[in-house]
Amino acid sequence: xxxxxxARFRASLIFSFLFLLLAALAGRLFWIQxxxxxxxxxxxxxxxxxxxxxRAPRGSILDRAGRPLAARRRLPSVAVDPKFLADPEAAxxxxxxxxxxxxxxxxxxxxxxxxxxxxRRAVDxxxxxxxxxxxxxxxxxxxxxxxxxAGEPVLILEEDVRFHPLxxxxxxxxxxxxxxxxxxxxxxxxxxxxxRGTDGRSAVLVDAHRQPILVPGMEGTPAVPGEDLRLTxxxxxxxxxxxxxxxxxxxxxxxxxVCVVLDAETGDVLALASAPTFDPGAPGAATPExxxxxxxxxxxxxxxxxxxxxxxxxxxxxxxxxEERIDCGEGWIRIGRRTIHEHEPRGYGTIxxxxxxAVSSNCGMARIGVKMGIPRMQAALGAFGFGRPTSxxxxxxxxxxxxxxxxxxxxxxxxxxxxxxxxxxxxxQLAAAYLPVARDxxxxxxxxxxxxxxxxxxxxxxxxxxxARRVRxxxxxxxxxxxxxxxxxxxxxxxxxxxxAQKMKAGETSGYVSSFVGMAPAGDPRLVCLVLxxxxxxxxxxxxxxxxxxxxxxxxxxxxxxxxGVRPDEETDGRRP
Numbered sequence: 090x091x092x093x094x095x096a097r098f099r100a101s102l103i104f105s106f107l108f109l110l111l112a113a114l115a116g117r118l119f120w121i122q123x124x125x126x127x128x129x130x131x132x133x134x135x136x137x138x139x140x141x142x143x144r145a146p147r148g149s150i151l152d153r154a155g156r157p158l159a160a161r162r163r164l165p166s167v168a169v170d171p172k173f174l175a176d177p178e179a180a181x182x183x184x185x186x187x188x189x190x191x192x193x194x195x196x197x198x199x200x201x202x203x204x205x206x207x208x209r210r211a212v213d214x215x216x217x218x219x220x221x222x223x224x225x226x227x228x229x230x231x232x233x234x235x236x237x238x239a240g241e242p243v244l245i246l247e248e249d250v251r252f253h254p255l256x257x258x259x260x261x262x263x264x265x266x267x268x269x270x271x272x273x274x275x276x277x278x279x280x281x282x283x284x285r286g287t288d289g290r291s292a293v294l295v296d297a298h299r300q301p302i303l304v305p306g307m308e309g310t311p312a313v314p315g316e317d318l319r320l321t322x323x324x325x326x327x328x329x330x331x332x333x334x335x336x337x338x339x340x341x342x343x344x345x346x347v348c349v350v351l352d353a354e355t356g357d358v359l360a361l362a363s364a365p366t367f368d369p370g371a372p373g374a375a376t377p378e379x380x381x382x383x384x385x386x387x388x389x390x391x392x393x394x395x396x397x398x399x400x401x402x403x404x405x406x407x408x409x410x411x412e413e414r415i416d417c418g419e420g421w422i423r424i425g426r427r428t429i430h431e432h433e434p435r436g437y438g439t440i441x442x443x444x445x446x447a448v449s450s451n452c453g454m455a456r457i458g459v460k461m462g463i464p465r466m467q468a469a470l471g472a473f474g475f476g477r478p479t480s481x482x483x484x485x486x487x488x489x490x491x492x493x494x495x496x497x498x499x500x501x502x503x504x505x506x507x508x509x510x511x512x513x514x515x516x517x518q519l520a521a522a523y524l525p526v527a528r529d530x531x532x533x534x535x536x537x538x539x540x541x542x543x544x545x546x547x548x549x550x551x552x553x554x555x556x557a558r559r560v561r562x563x564x565x566x567x568x569x570x571x572x573x574x575x576x577x578x579x580x581x582x583x584x585x586x587x588x589x590a591q592k593m594k595a596g597e598t599s600g601y602v603s604s605f606v607g608m609a610p611a612g613d614p615r616l617v618c619l620v621l622x623x624x625x626x627x628x629x630x631x632x633x634x635x636x637x638x639x640x641x642x643x644x645x646x647x648x649x650x651x652x653x654g655v656r657p658d659e660e661t662d663g664r665r666p
Contacts, residue, residue, distance in 0.1 A: 458507025
């Protein structure tokens, strides 16, 4: 009797244990499948959910006529899955030879241990891509049987890359993007938020072999392309400017050169050229000198190109009359304790303001500056836009440099500024300062992006109309009878002023900045153009602005006016047809 009781007890114990175990399992299953269903379902989906980002197509940059300056095109990029490669060294050797990349750098990327390594991006060589497609790379044995389902050892992916249909035209204006399409310099950087658009995002459910499973309602957010932006630049006029700068390098070997062309009526920037330049399609090969947007970043003493602006301000405020005669002395004058000399050892005596500008007399301008006085001179500098960046907002644009107001003295700062010394300006500032002379006294804000949605200020009156017209006539005399009289005739009446400013180092002249600012047709200007050469060669003597800058400026004006359909003055009375 005792043994059956024990057996029944043991059976009951085992049954109870099994019952509790089954109850626990059932409870656990209930907890997982019912109570925690959403949590574990989310974990499960997460293991098979691949989140993908589709890059938004970058917008194009167009010139004023809609010609693409920077656009996009698709090129293949080559990558590898290092886990598949049985012989990384042999693979790196074969791929580097086919694609022209550094073998050791590629091998280092392959050996990092990741499942993805770029070989070369944006391969613009169809033959090289075909060679890669035909490669028979050694694969790891345990991977080769799963290739059809798990992927390929070499991946060829299509990517959008920046493309410049007109080559390196306006490269410092446009700037460049990196390999991922992010703006790094120039307008590509300034306007990056508008150009890059919004990337698309999607979640794709995949099976155990990483193949996508179509699931309704999981399409995601599509990419929104970036905006196409139109500039005021004209590709044809930009080409004229860059061609002439290349000619200056061939003949005068300057350290750098700049050309700015403005629409005299609207203030639109038609050309911004800087040399040397670079290829925005290959920014890694660019030199620091080639990247410099000299038209906006470089400061220089304007020298004699500043004199017409001072004379205009002096006439406008009543400090001198348009017919007034100025005592320029006999080659030198004294103001306070300072002696002022002409740029050439000759005297002009007492001459009218028009002749002061025509012969570019330092002594005459010093007299005019003293008649204006410090307060009115400082006010004139502000009215013309000096001492602050222009309205373009170009990246890295300089404000120039003016002596602090309280540090001015009559015999030094005031007199020096009168003939373009002790003040530093940018090419953009100087070209824009001539707009009031060209358009009867008002100065419109400069514009580079042609976008009606952007705020645009109104023109500001700087000079009276009669003052502007009088000074413009004087500047025409500079070209026909004064320092720029040697300039070849273009068929258009040109008004302008030359400049030859010394660059000083350790108290000695280290070089010159030679420049010319011109406008045409002189009777009713359509264009304002500045050409500047930084440290042109001194072979043959001093590189005066009349010989190394003016001829190229007037040639840009001639070509541009012809292109715009403006008839030469030989066929008209100087007014626009």
